[in-house]
Amino acid sequence: MGRYVVRRLLQMIPVFVGATLLIFLMVNVMGDPVAGLCGERQCDPATAARLKKEFGLDKPVWQQYLTYMGNVFTGDFGTAFNGQEVTELMSTAFPVTIRLTLIAIAFEVVVGITLGVVTGLRRGRPVDTGVLLVTLVVISVPTFVTGLLLQLLLGVKWGWIRPSVSSEAPFDELILPGLVLASVSLAYVTRLTRTSIAENRRSDYVRTAVAKGLPRHRVVVRHLLRNSLIPVVTFIGADIGFLMGGAIVTERIFNIHGVGYQLYQGILRQNTQTVVGFVTVLVLVFLVANLVVDLLYAVLDPRIRYA
Amino acid sequence: MRRAPHARRAACAVAVALAATACGGGDGGGSDTGAVLSASWGDPQNPLEPANTNEVQGGKVLDMIFRGLKRYDPRTGEAKDMVAERIETSDSQNFRVTIKDGWTFSNGEKVTARSFVDAWNYGASLKNNQRNSYFFGYIEGYDKVHPEEGGTQTADTLSGLKVVDDRTFTVRLTQKFSTFPDTLGYNAFAPLPRAFFDDHDAWVKKPVGNGPYVVDSYTRGSQMALRTREDYPGPDKAQNGGVDLKVYTDNNTAYTDLMAGNLDLADDIPAAQLKNVRNDLGDRYLNTPAGIIQTLAFPHYDRNWSTAGAEKVRKGLSMAIDREQITDTIFQRTRTPATDWTSPVLGEDGGFQEGLCGEACEYRPDEAKRLIEEGGGLPGGKVTITFNADTGSHREWVNAVCNSINNALDNERACTANPVGTFADFRNQITDRKMSGPFRAGWQMDYPLIQNFLQPLYYTDASSNDGKWSNEEFDDLVDRANRETDDARAVDLFQQAEEVVRDHMAAIPLWYQNGSAGWSERLSDVRLNPFSVPVYDQIKVS
Numbered sequence: 001m002g003r004y005v006v007r008r009l010l011q012m013i014p015v016f017v018g019a020t021l022l023i024f025l026m027v028n029v030m031g032d033p034v035a036g037l038c039g040e041r042q043c044d045p046a047t048a049a050r051l052k053k054e055f056g057l058d059k060p061v062w063q064q065y066l067t068y069m070g071n072v073f074t075g076d077f078g079t080a081f082n083g084q085e086v087t088e089l090m091s092t093a094f095p096v097t098i099r100l101t102l103i104a105i106a107f108e109v110v111v112g113i114t115l116g117v118v119t120g121l122r123r124g125r126p127v128d129t130g131v132l133l134v135t136l137v138v139i140s141v142p143t144f145v146t147g148l149l150l151q152l153l154l155g156v157k158w159g160w161i162r163p164s165v166s167s168e169a170p171f172d173e174l175i176l177p178g179l180v181l182a183s184v185s186l187a188y189v190t191r192l193t194r195t196s197i198a199e200n201r202r203s204d205y206v207r208t209a210v211a212k213g214l215p216r217h218r219v220v221v222r223h224l225l226r227n228s229l230i231p232v233v234t235f236i237g238a239d240i241g242f243l244m245g246g247a248i249v250t251e252r253i254f255n256i257h258g259v260g261y262q263l264y265q266g267i268l269r270q271n272t273q274t275v276v277g278f279v280t281v282l283v284l285v286f287l288v289a290n291l292v293v294d295l296l297y298a299v300l301d302p303r304i305r306y307a
Numbered sequence: 308m309r310r311a312p313h314a315r316r317a318a319c320a321v322a323v324a325l326a327a328t329a330c331g332g333g334d335g336g337g338s339d340t341g342a343v344l345s346a347s348w349g350d351p352q353n354p355l356e357p358a359n360t361n362e363v364q365g366g367k368v369l370d371m372i373f374r375g376l377k378r379y380d381p382r383t384g385e386a387k388d389m390v391a392e393r394i395e396t397s398d399s400q401n402f403r404v405t406i407k408d409g410w411t412f413s414n415g416e417k418v419t420a421r422s423f424v425d426a427w428n429y430g431a432s433l434k435n436n437q438r439n440s441y442f443f444g445y446i447e448g449y450d451k452v453h454p455e456e457g458g459t460q461t462a463d464t465l466s467g468l469k470v471v472d473d474r475t476f477t478v479r480l481t482q483k484f485s486t487f488p489d490t491l492g493y494n495a496f497a498p499l500p501r502a503f504f505d506d507h508d509a510w511v512k513k514p515v516g517n518g519p520y521v522v523d524s525y526t527r528g529s530q531m532a533l534r535t536r537e538d539y540p541g542p543d544k545a546q547n548g549g550v551d552l553k554v555y556t557d558n559n560t561a562y563t564d565l566m567a568g569n570l571d572l573a574d575d576i577p578a579a580q581l582k583n584v585r586n587d588l589g590d591r592y593l594n595t596p597a598g599i600i601q602t603l604a605f606p607h608y609d610r611n612w613s614t615a616g617a618e619k620v621r622k623g624l625s626m627a628i629d630r631e632q633i634t635d636t637i638f639q640r641t642r643t644p645a646t647d648w649t650s651p652v653l654g655e656d657g658g659f660q661e662g663l664c665g666e667a668c669e670y671r672p673d674e675a676k677r678l679i680e681e682g683g684g685l686p687g688g689k690v691t692i693t694f695n696a697d698t699g700s701h702r703e704w705v706n707a708v709c710n711s712i713n714n715a716l717d718n719e720r721a722c723t724a725n726p727v728g729t730f731a732d733f734r735n736q737i738t739d740r741k742m743s744g745p746f747r748a749g750w751q752m753d754y755p756l757i758q759n760f761l762q763p764l765y766y767t768d769a770s771s772n773d774g775k776w777s778n779e780e781f782d783d784l785v786d787r788a789n790r791e792t793d794d795a796r797a798v799d800l801f802q803q804a805e806e807v808v809r810d811h812m813a814a815i816p817l818w819y820q821n822g823s824a825g826w827s828e829r830l831s832d833v834r835l836n837p838f839s840v841p842v843y844d845q846i847k848v849s
Binding site for chain 1: 441456559560563697729730732734749
């Protein structure tokens with residue numbers, strides 16, 4: 001187990017370096033960011049040159065990358081074009097997105113697994129068919145359609161919620177956006193749990209547990225569910241990274257000033273420092289989430305280990 | 308505060324149920340000068356310094372917290388004295404500015420001649436990286452404080468600026484520029500308090516100005532709360548208690564919030580909603596011309612576009628574009644087909660001349676075809692229109708323009724669209740002179756003067772002459788207009804210069820852009836100024 005962990009940690013280094021380098025190259029290929037800073041007119045060349053120098057854009061890309069990585073290790077993510085430290089932007093954006101992600105994950109775990117268990121135990125019945133149909137619809141409809149539709153119905157037509165989230169973004173205002181963000185993954189979690197439960201229902205240990213005369217809820221929760229959760233936990237773990245990075249659409253619809261918003265603004269204004277900084281942190285989140293999942297996997301099922 | 312609309316609605320419901328009395332919702336209620344309204348906002352791109360703000364969102368704030376020497380009348384666009392008592396000149400090159408007594412910044416500091424001179428020196432100095440420093444380019448000594456690329460800065464202050472006493476300073480320009488005083492309403496010329504220089508970081512976090520509003524709190528990227536200044540010495544005291552500017556990630560969300568009663572004023576109605584906006588808002592919707600014109604510029608540095616017949620080809624292309632239909636169907640009449648190279652906001656006296664472009668801006672497919680053939684045909688048999696695809700839904704109209712050209716020329720492949728991924732890359736290619744055909748150009752005026760629509764865009768080597776067009780006759784007329792001390796005669800000369808642009812079809816004018824705004828029932832007296840920015844201080848809240 002110890003060797004496995006060390007190997008996984010070492011593997012993270014090239015992935016991290018590669019991912020950040022790729023982002024760096026992609027952002028730089030998009031053209032000179034200073035050119036877009038002066039609106040429709042040409043930046044006056046002297047000011048443009050000074051700005052480039054200030055942001056280190058006059059150096060070759062590899063040198064920019066090295067300086068950048070060097071600074072990142074000291075916690076300096078550079079300065080955005082509007083004069084704000086990128087770390088300052090992060091400190092306002094990440095808490096909001098983390099809250100949103102937590103709500104989404106909670107929906108996936110509570111609603112997704114419950115539905116999965118219910119349908120898995122009643123395979124072929126109307127409940128099962130109904131949920132299967134609904135999940136199919138949820139998976140096939142794009143998130144922005146669901147989001148805009150719910151916003152219009154609940155926010156404008158019926159007035160149950162505020163259609164946009166205030167700048168403080170407290171938990172209660174994030175419930176609907178969290179549900180929208182979670183919707184597709186939620187459908188997958190339901191289907192994954194359902195299949196897993198249905199499969200394990202016929203296994204020997206469940207039959208034994210039933211034969212022992214254990215109460216039904218104990219058989220389901222302790223024996224059936226626990227063993228069926230392994231693939232679901234893997235999925236949810238990997239989903240954390242996706243949710244944080246993929247919140248661009250949801251955050252835009254509901255006016256949430258989180259990571260997705262900052263990334264979108266950064267890309268639109270070609271703000272190298274913001275984009276690279278946020279993506280660097282997201283890559284780290286991804287890697288750590290994956291590591292935790294893989295470790296959990298190995299802990300939960302001793303048969304699955306690196307050879 | 309922001310929950311107020313809901314609370315009021317509930318109170319109304321109760322009142323209606325009990326006594327069937329009308330509730331002071333929109334009309335009749337009278338105005339409450341203490342009430343705060345909420346308005347949509349976008350995150351400013353640059354730090355909020357007067358000489359560093361070149362986009363509308365930051366400009367909104369500067370317009371609320373600053374008053375300059377002059378101010379453009381929100382209705383007519385005319386430059387009127389604000390902080391200035393008088394600006395005198397005898398030769399259009401040396402100006403003597405006297406400011407009114409009694410103006411103060413919101414922190415109590417007096418507005419003096421020095422407040423202006425220091426601010427302008429700061430704005431011009433290269434080491435401060437101000438995006439708008441070129442506004443000071445006419446003042447003597449600019450080449451010393453802001454040398455061209457590669458040069459070293461040899462002075463910190465403009466030699467053309469001299470403080471005479473507390474209320475007087477003089478300006479010496481490098482050339483005659485008769486309309487110079489009228490440019491002084493632009494935000495870049497705003498005065499700055501000492502606090503700006505003493506603790507710059509703190510000032511940027513919470514700007515202090517001399518206008519009718521003060522910044523109460525500012526959370527970057529999400530909200531700015533502005534409150535009416537009680538001791539404001541100016542004549543245009545705000546009619547409401549304040550404005551909460553809320554940053555929206557998307558103008559669609561702002562519109563939805565307006566519909567749901569969470570927002571009072573949205574000043575950018577999304578294109579997708581234009582069809583419903585009359586139904587949704589009725590009279591609470593405004594769509595008025597702004598000082599913005601869209602054109603197609605040409606790479607005059609390219610050999611294909613500088614041939615003897617290229618003028619005819621450009622004119623032909625212009626005639627092949629059905630402006631009426633495109634503004635009707637794609638922009639839902641929020642743009643007006645252009646018939647000159649300026650903007651209707653200038654007014655007749657200011658130099659706007661409807662129909663100056665003549666038949667060259669009318670849709671005449673047959674003539675277009677004939678002219679292009681006479682001019683030697685399209686270079687290489689086709690044109691490509693380059694634009695940036697990331698903002699402003701340019702793709703739709705570029706496709707429509709191409710369709711129109713293709714139809715007029717009876718050639719499916721005469722015109723194609725060439726999208727560029729990002730605005731920055733688009734600007735890059737323009738600056739590097741990489742254009743081989745017409746490209747999108749837009750111009751938002753800095754100040755409502757005909758000079759601003761012509762000189763920066765078409766004068767030889769001017770700052771925004773992206774097509775590198777150069778014409779001696781035009782340059783000469785502009786020079787003469789700038790020397791002219793009489794306003795009417797100056798405007799007349801500028802119009803003659805514009806005729807030169809027309810005769811050579813230096814750029815194809817497409818349409819004038821309108822500003823739009825929608826508001827809640829609480830508000831009245833909502834107007835947009837010629838820059839398409841709401842006149843916040845005049846809005847009444849009931």
